Amino acid sequence: MAAYILRRLLLIVPTLLGIMLVNFIVIQAAPGGPVEQAIAHLQGTAVDPTARLSGMDSAEGAAKTTTAGGVNSRYRGAQGLDPELILSLEKMYGFDKPAYERFWIMLRNYATLDFGDSFFADRSVLSLIIEKLPVSISLGLWTTLLTYIVSIPLGIRKAVRDGTTFDVWTSAVVIVGNAIPGFLFAIMLIVLFAGGSYFDLFPLRGLVSDDWSELSWPMKILDYFWHMALPLTALLIGSFAGLTMLTKNSFLDEINKQYVTTARAKGLTEHAVLYGHVFRNAMLIIIAGFPGAFIGILFTGALLIEIIFSLDGLGLLGYEAALRRDYPVMFGSLFIFTLLGLVVKLVSDLTYTLVDPRIDFEGRPG
Secondary structure, three states: OHHHHHHHHHHHHHHHHHHHHHHHHHHHHOOOOHHHHHHHHHOOOOOOOOOOOOOOOOOOOOOOOEEEOOEEEOOOOOOOOOHHHHHHHHHHHOOOOOHHHHHHHHHHHHOOOOOOEOOOOOOEHHHHHHHHHHHHHHHHHHHHHHHHHHHHHHHHHHHHOOOOHHHHHHHHHHHHHHHOOHHHHHHHHHHHHEOOOOOEOOOOOOOOOOOHHHOOHHHHHHHHHHHHHHHHHHHHOOOHHHHHHHHHHHHHHHHOOHHHHHHHHOOOOHHHHHHHHHHHHHHHHHHHOHHHHHHHHHHHHOHHHHHHOOOOOHHHHHHHHHHHOOHHHHHHHHHHHHHHHHHHHHHHHHHHHHHOOOOOOOOOOO
């Protein structure tokens, strides 16, 4: 097992490099950029992040050229500006260097966990990510744990009682819940319970209260979950269906196999058959989906919920960075997200051996 873990850890390096390279190339082709936004601010014009000028490569300057003070400029909208000012903007944002050199500098800095400073927030990328991390971890971790805690027992129960009234009405409930968009359910929760039109029982914004640091530890915990109640409910309502039905179908597939019939013929109880034989085999496919579910909820699935409940997390940070072309934040977040995803995937593989000791990764080639 140690050799397998070492191989996987070593494989993280080229995987990270490949992902960063592909995304770096894609970003260079994206129209608009920080230099164009700086020019627009200097000229007093607003920049719509969702309506970038087409045909313009902000990184390489392959865009249509215009004239700025009689000198060719690579940025549309630079007319009338001093060419020296344009050059200083390029130097400030690092675009005075060729793309391959910028990429190498970025990798060299990332090796020492130096992600640089945000173009627009005037803060280090690492400090921004650390500041937003508690919100995203809270949403992602609790949503994933609660989804698995509810969906797996429910799916097993549905498989055991397949075709009964219990199976039918629980299927209806989870399918209806899955059909309701999370953001729509979040708005409904606000209207009902956050002072919208009926009750004012829960706070509308923030992860904790303003006086949280002054509270006792029991009150801090209560205050934290008081703030998390509505966002978690909005995220959970649509999360049960997929995992519940996957668990049910996985257990049904195993229950109908010959070894289960043999175990029952030997006189084993239904509980012993279900959790002593079926559980290990049926849970493998469910464990395989854990990294994707956790990372998806942690960094992307909670974006609208963060906006609605005024929770400033990583999803909102990455979204705003993409719109504003804040490249240090974009690539720093991508690096951390990818690294965390690869580590979680490794942990998921190791969990296979806990569920079913017959699995031997050590003997796998490569």
